[in-house]
Amino acid sequence: xxxxxxxxxxxxxxxxxxxxxxxxxxxxxxxxxxxxxxxxxxxxxxxxxxxxxxxxxxxxxxxxxxxxxxxxxxxxxxxxxxxxxxxxxxxxxxxxxxxxxxxxxxxxxxxxxxxxxxxxxxxxxxxxxxxxxxxxxxx
Amino acid sequence: xxxxxxxxxxxxxxxxxxxxxxxxxxxxxxxxxxxxxxxxxxxxxxxxxxxxxxxxxxxxxxxxxxxxxxxxxxxxxxxxxxxxxxxxxxxxxxxxxxxxxxxxxxxxxxxxxxxxxxxxxxxxxxxxxxxxxxxxxxxxxxxxxxxxxxxxxxxxxxxxxxxxxxxxxxxxxxxxxxxxxxxxxxxxxxxxxxxxxxxxxxxxxxxxxxxxxxxxxxxxxxxxxxxxxxxxxxxxxxxxxxxxxxxxxxxxxxxxxxxxxxxxxxxxxxxxxxxxxxxxxxxxxxxxxxxxxxxxxxxxxxxxxxxxxxxxxxxxxxxxxxxxxxxxxxxxxxxxxxxxxxxxxxxxxxxxxxxxxxxxxxxxxxxxxxxxxxxxxxxxxxxxxxxxxxxxxxxxxxxxxxxxxxxxxxxxxxxxxxxxxxxxxxxxxxxxxxxxxxxxxxxxxxxxxxxxxxxxxxxxxxxxxxxxxxxxxxxxxxxxxxxxxxxxxxxxxxxxxxxxxxxxxxxxxxxxxxxxxxxxxxxxx
Numbered sequence: 001x002x003x004x005x006x007x008x009x010x011x012x013x014x015x016x017x018x019x020x021x022x023x024x025x026x027x028x029x030x031x032x033x034x035x036x037x038x039x040x041x042x043x044x045x046x047x048x049x050x051x052x053x054x055x056x057x058x059x060x061x062x063x064x065x066x067x068x069x070x071x072x073x074x075x076x077x078x079x080x081x082x083x084x085x086x087x088x089x090x091x092x093x094x095x096x097x098x099x100x101x102x103x104x105x106x107x108x109x110x111x112x113x114x115x116x117x118x119x120x121x122x123x124x125x126x127x128x129x130x131x132x133x134x135x136x137x138x139x
Numbered sequence: 140x141x142x143x144x145x146x147x148x149x150x151x152x153x154x155x156x157x158x159x160x161x162x163x164x165x166x167x168x169x170x171x172x173x174x175x176x177x178x179x180x181x182x183x184x185x186x187x188x189x190x191x192x193x194x195x196x197x198x199x200x201x202x203x204x205x206x207x208x209x210x211x212x213x214x215x216x217x218x219x220x221x222x223x224x225x226x227x228x229x230x231x232x233x234x235x236x237x238x239x240x241x242x243x244x245x246x247x248x249x250x251x252x253x254x255x256x257x258x259x260x261x262x263x264x265x266x267x268x269x270x271x272x273x274x275x276x277x278x279x280x281x282x283x284x285x286x287x288x289x290x291x292x293x294x295x296x297x298x299x300x301x302x303x304x305x306x307x308x309x310x311x312x313x314x315x316x317x318x319x320x321x322x323x324x325x326x327x328x329x330x331x332x333x334x335x336x337x338x339x340x341x342x343x344x345x346x347x348x349x350x351x352x353x354x355x356x357x358x359x360x361x362x363x364x365x366x367x368x369x370x371x372x373x374x375x376x377x378x379x380x381x382x383x384x385x386x387x388x389x390x391x392x393x394x395x396x397x398x399x400x401x402x403x404x405x406x407x408x409x410x411x412x413x414x415x416x417x418x419x420x421x422x423x424x425x426x427x428x429x430x431x432x433x434x435x436x437x438x439x440x441x442x443x444x445x446x447x448x449x450x451x452x453x454x455x456x457x458x459x460x461x462x463x464x465x466x467x468x469x470x471x472x473x474x475x476x477x478x479x480x481x482x483x484x485x486x487x488x489x490x491x492x493x494x495x496x497x498x499x500x501x502x503x504x505x506x507x508x509x510x511x512x513x514x515x516x517x518x519x520x521x522x523x524x525x526x527x528x529x530x531x532x533x534x535x536x537x538x539x540x541x542x543x544x545x546x547x548x549x550x551x552x553x554x555x556x557x558x559x560x561x562x563x564x565x566x567x568x569x570x571x572x573x574x575x576x577x578x579x580x581x582x583x584x585x586x587x588x589x590x591x592x593x594x595x596x597x598x599x600x601x602x603x604x605x606x607x608x609x610x611x612x613x614x615x616x617x618x619x620x621x622x623x624x625x626x627x628x629x630x631x632x633x634x635x636x637x638x639x640x641x642x643x644x645x646x647x648x649x650x651x652x653x654x655x656x657x658x659x660x661x662x663x664x
Contacts, residue, residue, distance in 0.1 A: 005251075007660055014211075022210045025239035033251040036258075036659040037240055039211075041588070041647055044606075045631030053653050057660045074630035075524055075532075075544055075608035084635060 006126035008035045008119070009054040009062045013043045013081075015073035017065040019109030024116060031116040032123045042066070042074045043081025043104070051088045051102055060126035061101045063118060068106045078106055098129050142268050143175040145201040146260075147192055149183045149208035152238040158249050159242065159256050164207070167257055171264050175199045183208050186217035196225040203231040203270060205263045207256075209238035228272035230587065230646050235263045251664045258662025266655045273645050275586045278625065280338045283307045284355035285574045288330055288517065292560050293552025294361035295320040296567030297574070301359070304575030309355070311344065313513070332520050333358075336625045337547020338583035343520075357547045357574040360531065361567060362517055364508030364553035373477060380503040384560065387426050395430070398501015399438035401485055402427060403475060405507045405557045420446045422559040423506045424455040431462045439464045440498055442475060442487055443506075467496060507557030514554050521548055522610060530555050541570040544608070547583075549574050588646035589627040590634055594619045596641035603633035603642060 012018055018039060024031070036059075040046055043066030051062050064085050066078035085104040093099045103122065107114040146168040154161055161179070168177045176199050181188050183206060196204070204227060208214045211234040219229040237256055245252040285301045287294045290312040298308040298320040308322030315326045325346060332343035342353045381389075386396055402423055420443070427439050441464060448455055460466070468490045469475055478484035478497060485498045510530040518525050523543045524532040531550045534542035541551050551570035552563040590611070592603075597619040603612040604620065609628055615621035620641070622633075631644040643649070 005664065009656060009660065018210070022236070022239045025243035029244065030247060031244050033245045033248055033255055033664055036656075036662075038652060038656055038659065040631070040652065041644070042630035042632060045635050045644060045647060047635040047649065049649065050652055050656065054656050054660065057657050059656075059660055071536075073535075074628060074632065076606075077608075077630050077632055080606065080632050080636065 004131075006032075006034045006061070006123050007059050008032075008122045008126050009059040010035050010037045010065055010118075010122075011040050011043065011046045011050065011062070012037045012065045013067060013073075013077070014039055014041050016067035016071070016109040017043070017107060020065070020107040020111050020115050023109065023112045024114075027112040029112060029116050031119040034123060034126070035119050042072075042077035044074065044077035044084075046081055046084055048084060048088045048091065051085070052091070055092075055097075055101065055132060058131065060129060060131055061103075061122045063102070063122050064104045065115075065118065066104070066106055068108050071108065097132060100125055101129060101132075140268060142173045142203055143199060143201050144171075144173050144264065144267055145176040145178070145192070145196050145199070145204045146171075146174055146264075147183060147204060147206045147208075148177075148179045149206070149214075149238075150179050150181045152183075152209045153207050153242065153256075156242070156246070158246060159237075159253050163253070164256060164260060168205075168260060168264075171261075173268065174264070176201060184214045184217055186221050189217065189221040193221050193225045196222065196227060201225065202227060203267050204233070205260070205267050206232060206234045207237045207260065207263075208234060210236055228274075230273040231267070231270050233263045233267040233270065235259050254662060254664035258659055258664065261662070262655045262658035265658050266651055269648070269651045269654060271645065273587050275584050276624070277582045277584045278338065279582045280356045280578065280580075282354050282356055283578050284309055284353075285357045285359060285571075285578055286311060286340075286342060286353065286355040287359045287361060287571075289313075289361040289363050289552070289554070290316050290318050290320070290324065291361060291363040291552060291563075293363065293554075293563040293567035293570070294359070296564045297359045297361060297549075297551060297571035298322055300568045300571030301575040301578075304572065304579070306357075306575045306578045309353070330517065330520055333522070336583070336623070337545060337577070338625075340547065356578045357549065358521065359567075359570045359574050360514075360517055360521070360523075360543075360548065360550040360554055361552045361570070362511045362513045362554045364557060365511035365513070373475065380505055382505050382508045383423055383426060384508075386430075386502070386504050387422075390426070390430065390433070395434050395437070396502035396504075399440070399499060400427075400430060400502045400504060401440045401442060401498055401500040402504045402506055403442040403485070404444055405505050405509055420448050420506070420559075421452040421455070421561065424448055424452065424459055427464050428455060428459050428462060431459075431464055435462075440467060440500075441465070442467045442469060442485070442498070444469060444471060467498070507559070508553060509557055510554055517554075521545065523548060523550070524608065539573075541566055541573060547574075547577055583625065585625045585627070588629045588644065589624050590622050590629070590631060590642050590644045592620045592622055592642050594621075594641075596639050598639045598641070600638060602636055602638060606632050606636050608632070 054062050066081045072078045082104045089099040105118045241256045285306040287298045287310045290310045302308045302321040310324045311328045328346045331345050335341050469487045470490045473488040475487045487496050549570040551566040609626045611623045611626040612620050634642045634644045
């Protein structure tokens, strides 16, 4: 059997986050294919339930990528996003799941090197902890 | 659920470099339920290439589309326009970024890239079925007025340009001034409040003892700079210090400043450190040269942290050095101080030599002035967020340098940061042009992907009202929250934070996001 591929979900804001991803690609940087990007208008839109549902459906790690906090397109959006991620982290810790599986990142739209770093960090987390529920046992 | 989907694959985005098995993508798309048409097209970002696609969409009565191409913002204008001709709502089109999210970053791993592309297509096909058509509404502007707050350099330039472009300009000035710019001038008037949204703003103004209301379509804030916000020890120590423009005016009227002249950076309004100010030094250099030419015996020092003269003005460095003007660059960590024993001595730590220099001065000149204290009140009245430096926030420093986060409100001149007259004038002209363009639209468009409150779930906890940076939510007549669609920017912050889950953001609903996530996680790559 081949090695299990990690599953990483990224909620990415449509503004600087998406621009950073696009710039990463256009500058020819390579990163792990296991990242699944879901576009949201702003990281403030990300609800705890989205992150928890992703973990429930089989994600090993989830990250949220938004604008820089001082330069957020929607003013306070990425600050709200960070709060939301912190809340989910505390819930995971209560449930006995590693809180490191969920992380918030900020990137400027001109920052081409940030995204590959984020992906490699989260893939490493996913590999370290493995699936939350072993494949066979999931309902 | 009934839907007829068209799948369009962009040849230039998906097939170059040839990494993916496009035939398999096409087969997969055509086998998917509810897909009635699968087409490939060259460069979907060009509307001309879409005529065949749109023709087929019309024939098959397509009502939604999945487009495999590149970045959404790059392809969408032409795409939405073309599909609009086929009667497809712009919110029913799902653009999948295959090029920048799959193709380019995974060149080394074609097998996984193929699997990822297929999964993304499957997710888009699921999401597109859940999309709902959204209509945009419009509201006519009641007036063509552009209110310019502040009749300084930037304000007058803005009024002049806006008037040429056909707007009715009204200038509001706190003090009494006579200006040459066209339009109405209200002297001794202050703005104390505002309500409404870009297009139909009602300003509350105070003229003398009277309070009045003034309707306008756009507002240009040009409140300029002032000494009011200056708190630092440097400003306190030398009450006699003057800004550069004042010295320039004095020189024009024939009175030369006494003693050695020190031209120094503008202090930071917070008073902690001197900040690198992002303004042109052209004026400072020019004035220093002028002074040295008129009075060669006067010693002139220019104390700076970072200096940027623009374009050909760089020649002034050489001329100034030849005339004997002394330049002192100081370290960011060591703020120039006034000697505590002798109030006519400025102590500077030279950056290149590392030595402490004490410069005796007769006149201390600040190269520019920091943003005005009125800015804070103005930002409060117009509800514009402020930056840490005490100036108004801009929409985007690179792309829209004279806009604010609120549509229809523009800002220019020293209200942003200290700058020279030339730059202030250019900025004023830019703001005037943008305001005039905004007014000429005649109507504001709003709606689409905005938030909506379902009234029965709302518990009127005010969380959304506190969270929204645009003040869109309010408590309506039914004692439940409502969203003012004209102000909503569609960020969804209130949606994520609502404890009763009463608010939904169109185009990004919870089930749309959840369904997409689920399909993406189902793929094996």
